[in-house]
Amino acid sequence: MATIASIKANCRKVMCIGRNYADHVKELNNQKPKQPFFFLKPPSAILLPGAGPVLRPRGVTMHYEIELGLVMGKTVRDLDPEDTKGALDAIEGYLLAIDMTARNVQDEAKRKGLPWSIAKGFDTFMPVSNLIAKSRIPDPHNAHLWLSVNGQVKQNDSTELMLFRIPRQLSDISRVMTLEKGDIVLTGTPKGVGSVTAGDVMKAGLKIGGRDIEESRIEVP
Amino acid sequence: MATIASIKANCRKVMCIGRNYADHVKELNNQKPKQPFFFLKPPSAILLPGAGPVLRPRGVTMHYEIELGLVMGKTVRDLDPEDTKGALDAIEGYLLAIDMTARNVQDEAKRKGLPWSIAKGFDTFMPVSNLIAKSRIPDPHNAHLWLSVNGQVKQNDSTELMLFRIPRQLSDISRVMTLEKGDIVLTGTPKGVGSVTAGDVMKAGLKIGGRDIEESRIEVP
Ligand SMILES: [Mg+2]
Numbered sequence: 546m547a548t549i550a551s552i553k554a555n556c557r558k559v560m561c562i563g564r565n566y567a568d569h570v571k572e573l574n575n576q577k578p579k580q581p582f583f584f585l586k587p588p589s590a591i592l593l594p595g596a597g598p599v600l601r602p603r604g605v606t607m608h609y610e611i612e613l614g615l616v617m618g619k620t621v622r623d624l625d626p627e628d629t630k631g632a633l634d635a636i637e638g639y640l641l642a643i644d645m646t647a648r649n650v651q652d653e654a655k656r657k658g659l660p661w662s663i664a665k666g667f668d669t670f671m672p673v674s675n676l677i678a679k680s681r682i683p684d685p686h687n688a689h690l691w692l693s694v695n696g697q698v699k700q701n702d703s704t705e706l707m708l709f710r711i712p713r714q715l716s717d718i719s720r721v722m723t724l725e726k727g728d729i730v731l732t733g734t735p736k737g738v739g740s741v742t743a744g745d746v747m748k749a750g751l752k753i754g755g756r757d758i759e760e761s762r763i764e765v766p
Numbered sequence: 767m768a769t770i771a772s773i774k775a776n777c778r779k780v781m782c783i784g785r786n787y788a789d790h791v792k793e794l795n796n797q798k799p800k801q802p803f804f805f806l807k808p809p810s811a812i813l814l815p816g817a818g819p820v821l822r823p824r825g826v827t828m829h830y831e832i833e834l835g836l837v838m839g840k841t842v843r844d845l846d847p848e849d850t851k852g853a854l855d856a857i858e859g860y861l862l863a864i865d866m867t868a869r870n871v872q873d874e875a876k877r878k879g880l881p882w883s884i885a886k887g888f889d890t891f892m893p894v895s896n897l898i899a900k901s902r903i904p905d906p907h908n909a910h911l912w913l914s915v916n917g918q919v920k921q922n923d924s925t926e927l928m929l930f931r932i933p934r935q936l937s938d939i940s941r942v943m944t945l946e947k948g949d950i951v952l953t954g955t956p957k958g959v960g961s962v963t964a965g966d967v968m969k970a971g972l973k974i975g976g977r978d979i980e981e982s983r984i985e986v987p
Pocket residue numbers: 561562563610612644733734
């Protein structure tokens with residue numbers, strides 16, 4: 546199996562869905578989307594396990610968003626949204642990721658109708674776990690995500706709460722842009738996002754059937 | 767020198783500046799920016815010379831934007847905006863690119879405060895020329911860009927009209943995200959953007975001192 550370092554070295558795009566859990570949509574005072582929307586993070590934002598802290602740019606309010614990530618194993622183009630088998634077959638493995646967001650930069654971009662790329666794209670803004678073998682997550686719509694800050698649990702929800710499921714996500718993305726082997730898809734964050742500052746310690750993980758998956762652990766100082 | 771096919775194969779991000787020529791800002795009824803802003807295009811959007819037409823997605827108003835592209839030759843982080851030598855030294859070569867834009871999708875994204883990634887990211891939405899050796903463009907702020915549709919010249923301006931010059935662009939980008947060898951930067955489009963539909967033929971090129979640079983030619987059916 547590929548290592549997470551080789552995943553980072555070979556990744557050519559990271560596509561992320563926005564507003565994919567109803568309670569998270571509410572907490573940011575956003576509208577529940579009628580269809581999914583997506584944005585890109587640059588591969589340069591990936592922070593490998595043990596590679597140091599998330600760096601807070603000056604003047605930035607930095608929010609965490611814990612998400613299940615898909616590592617693509619093959620080329621996907623024009624996937625049918627009903628093709629669940631095709632979608633799952635195209636996934637090579639999983640990872641856990643924190644979609645760090647410069648919330649004040651993003652809020653200003655939204656107000657002005659500007660792109661989100663800067664708000665989402667700073668170096669270190671995508672801490673990841675190790676690669677999780679596909680066999681460890683029998684059903685990606687039945688996995689439990691959690692994230693704590695300084696020991697306090699902040700996010701703690703099941704992926705079964707996704708508004709748009711993985712086949713629909715891969716379908717919508719692949720009708721716009723070809724997904725290539727090594728691309729990463731982040732599937733959205735549940736409620737509980739909030740800010741962190743220098744010195745805060747984020748921990749996160751993924752549980753299947755109530756048990757922590759060791760290689761899903763993230764710990765960033 | 768690398769070929770354009772290997773540039774596409776190895777490219778990990780394409781960063782593009784918005785609103786970098788005053789007359790283009792006016793024609794889209796936008797405000798002249800006080801500072802540059804940027805967005806990402808996915809490498810999967812790159813359309814190699816001779817690789818076929820730009821594909822218009824259904825329901826999309828598709829605009830061309832001719833731009834000078836920089837191919838990065840080394841890692842750049844936190845570049846000083848005054849460091850012109852550092853900026854130019856970091857460039858490995860140039861290319862000409864058309865930043866194809868789903869204008870109606872982008873307009874809706876702007877209205878709703880949503881990301882631009884879809885509007886800018888469809889497959890084939892970045893036709894490129896062959897690689898242009900660095901020595902062919904002695905001063906990237908003194909090159910002439912042109913684009914025609916069905917033989918009618920639509921864009922025809924010098925890069926000396928850039929609002930933010932290349933060192934400032936590379937500085938601003940690299941203070942957010944590390945630029946890596948093989949990354950591409952698109953430096954903005956002059957006035958004259960407009961729509962094309964299936965069957966239109968776009969041609970484009972770059973002139974130095976009044977003479978066309980052969981390897982800068984783009985022709986897309
Ligand atoms: Mg997110």
